[in-house]
Amino acid sequence: MRKPQLTRAEGLPERVTIYEVGARDGLQNEDAIVDVAVKAEFVRRLVDAGLTTIETTSFVHPKWVPQLADAAELLTALDLPSGVRAPVLVPNERGLDRALAAGVREIAIFASATETFARKNLNSTLDEQFAMFTPTVERALDAGLAVRGYVSMCYGDPWEGDVPVEQVVQVTARLAELGCHELSLGDTIGVATPGQVIDLIGALGQAGVGVDRLAVHFHDTYGQALANTLTALREGVTTVDSSAGGLGGCPYAESATGNLATEDLVWQLDGLGIRTGVDLEKLVTTSTWMSTHLGKPSPSRVVQALAG
Amino acid sequence: MRKPQLTRAEGLPERVTIYEVGARDGLQNEDAIVDVAVKAEFVRRLVDAGLTTIETTSFVHPKWVPQLADAAELLTALDLPSGVRAPVLVPNERGLDRALAAGVREIAIFASATETFARKNLNSTLDEQFAMFTPTVERALDAGLAVRGYVSMCYGDPWEGDVPVEQVVQVTARLAELGCHELSLGDTIGVATPGQVIDLIGALGQAGVGVDRLAVHFHDTYGQALANTLTALREGVTTVDSSAGGLGGCPYAESATGNLATEDLVWQLDGLGIRTGVDLEKLVTTSTWMSTHLGKPSPSRVVQALAG
Numbered sequence A, B: 001m002r003k004p005q006l007t008r009a010e011g012l013p014e015r016v017t018i019y020e021v022g023a024r025d026g027l028q029n030e031d032a033i034v035d036v037a038v039k040a041e042f043v044r045r046l047v048d049a050g051l052t053t054i055e056t057t058s059f060v061h062p063k064w065v066p067q068l069a070d071a072a073e074l075l076t077a078l079d080l081p082s083g084v085r086a087p088v089l090v091p092n093e094r095g096l097d098r099a100l101a102a103g104v105r106e107i108a109i110f111a112s113a114t115e116t117f118a119r120k121n122l123n124s125t126l127d128e129q130f131a132m133f134t135p136t137v138e139r140a141l142d143a144g145l146a147v148r149g150y151v152s153m154c155y156g157d158p159w160e161g162d163v164p165v166e167q168v169v170q171v172t173a174r175l176a177e178l179g180c181h182e183l184s185l186g187d188t189i190g191v192a193t194p195g196q197v198i199d200l201i202g203a204l205g206q207a208g209v210g211v212d213r214l215a216v217h218f219h220d221t222y223g224q225a226l227a228n229t230l231t232a233l234r235e236g237v238t239t240v241d242s243s244a245g246g247l248g249g250c251p252y253a254e255s256a257t258g259n260l261a262t263e264d265l266v267w268q269l270d271g272l273g274i275r276t277g278v279d280l281e282k283l284v285t286t287s288t289w290m291s292t293h294l295g296k297p298s299p300s301r302v303v304q305a306l307a308g
Helices: A023-028 A036-048 A072-079 A091-102 A116-124 A129-142 A165-178 A196-207 A225-234 A262-271 A280-294 A301-307 B022-029 B036-047 B071-076 B093-101 B113-122 B129-140 B167-179 B195-204 B224-232 B262-271 B280-295 B301-307
Strands: A017-020 A106-112 A146-152 A182-187 A214-217 A239-241 B015-022 B106-112 B145-151 B181-186 B216-219 B237-244
Touching: A017 A262, A023 A036, A023 A116, A036 A072, A036 A280, A036 B280, A072 A091, A072 B195, A091 A129, A106 A116, A106 A129, A106 A165, A116 A129, A129 A146, A129 A165, A146 A165, A182 A196, A182 A239, A196 A214, A196 A280, A196 B113, A196 B262, A214 A225, A225 A239, A225 A262, A239 A262, A239 A280, A262 A301, A262 B195, A280 A301, B015 B262, B022 B036, B022 B301, B036 B071, B036 B280, B071 B093, B071 B280, B093 B129, B106 B129, B106 B167, B113 B129, B129 B145, B129 B167, B145 B167, B167 B195, B181 B195, B181 B237, B195 B216, B195 B224, B216 B224, B224 B237, B224 B262, B237 B262, B262 B280, B280 B301
Parallel strands: A017 A239, A106 A146, A146 A182, A182 A214, A214 A239, B015 B237, B106 B145, B145 B181, B181 B216, B216 B237
Antiparallel strands: none
16 A cells, blocks of 8 residues: 655644544444444454544434444443543433443534524424533533534535524534533535634634634535645644544435545545554555445545555 | 535635646546547536636547547537637647647646656656657747646656655756746646645745746545645645546546546635636536436536535
8 A cells, every 4th residue: 555655734733633433423324224243343443443532323312313223232342442432422311321321431412503403403493402412411521421512514504504603603612611522513514615614713712612622523525524624723623523434424415425534534644744543554444344344335535546 | 506605715816727627638538439529518518617728638649549539620629719728738749730730729748757657658768758848849839839737746656656856846847947837736646645735836936936837736536636726725826727527537546536526626616715717506517417428427526416
């Protein structure tokens, strides 16, 4: 495998934390149920490839996401080495109960930046979603858990179109005040361009949510994910969400292309001399293996190029 | 169609010239011969979509690229409006003769930055290629033509691996001295990352080849094309090569994914408020139409998302 040439560009961090979402965000968009043993093997391979922060599953009600009904079983099957963080998504207090029973140490909650998506995804208004989050986060913090807050539809919404920056800032700031240690800014439908990324990160800083608490989560639906990620790194962000093999589309977008592929991200970061701890070759092998299980090719450009 | 939100990011140009390569660089990589009438219709549709610089064909010997054996016939079939530039690729003096006979006003020559690719593509050494270019360019300039110089394998070579920056600078500077008004820096196998882009543009500036004479030509083989293009824009480049629908792979790379798709580029530039004159909707329609003719889906993320 050709290694990209090492060249450090000015104004970029020395190290980036990759928050790997393939096992949860990726697989939850797959219709065909993946066996729990395959999921466990997938996570083990991700760890072996050097990923240290892996969102493994979701304690959402199995009725809504049948693919992840095996959340507790998966966590039992995993025997992760110390040093690997394995957060899980938790939609509400009932999910938190299940996560606590499974011995989870980190959770993530999933908020909407728009009214319409809050209604469609959470069956609540923009305000009401906090009635659900507040007790969940408070109890999680009391139990000593770390809580990440996802903010979805930050740059555009399929029903509302443009989303005012102030609205995204308000939702993000409320999650920060609730006690979320990290806020992940999601471009759920993949429409963002770099100017919007700069604007949002700047507005959040002015509202007191510093760049050290931010993660970025871009979708590659319109091919913009990596350029937006690079822009966020230049603005000081050091945590990037991505999905091995580009697993997972957004069911609300018109295209099957979803999450930024971890391989495409690592190619860029390796080339820039930015450390991630990830072994690209092992990761490509893992995504190729997973893509065989799913019976469809990976949308990752790097996986396509190297596994072809 | 959702229009991306307009946000101008600092340090970027107000306007970008898109140098459209789909009709030549894209189609020359297609095995099945496309009818000349379809090619002419393709170029007409590109013009109608607002593209004003369109490389239409190549006067390479038909033995090497049978797909473009109809170069003279295509130019006769085109009746382009004034204001549209229609350069053609010319490999040598024999090609120049054919181009002049066809009434061409602009040509491009294709140089290699590496020994191995010079040998494989031009059957010459790195030095010897200039023996071919020098009389071609001199005669073209004497005839009042504008000459663009392509430099290929600027950031990596499939046989040699890394390519020293000084070597790329030397080849580019020689083309500039020969009288090429524009130098297009090609990442022929798509391996570059942003630090290398900054380094090369900086080194060229120090060698007297200013950013106003540069164009960038990135391939999306490893998903890096748009992030690299954004980086080049920040360094002051204002001419970007791209291919409608992402037409054209590099026959020397392992993946089918080749040229940066014009649609993915325009999505980003539209979102940044950078003018290109291109109507994205018309362009997507054109690429979808062409992809039907070629019998395979466009690799452009934007085309996939909007035409799906």
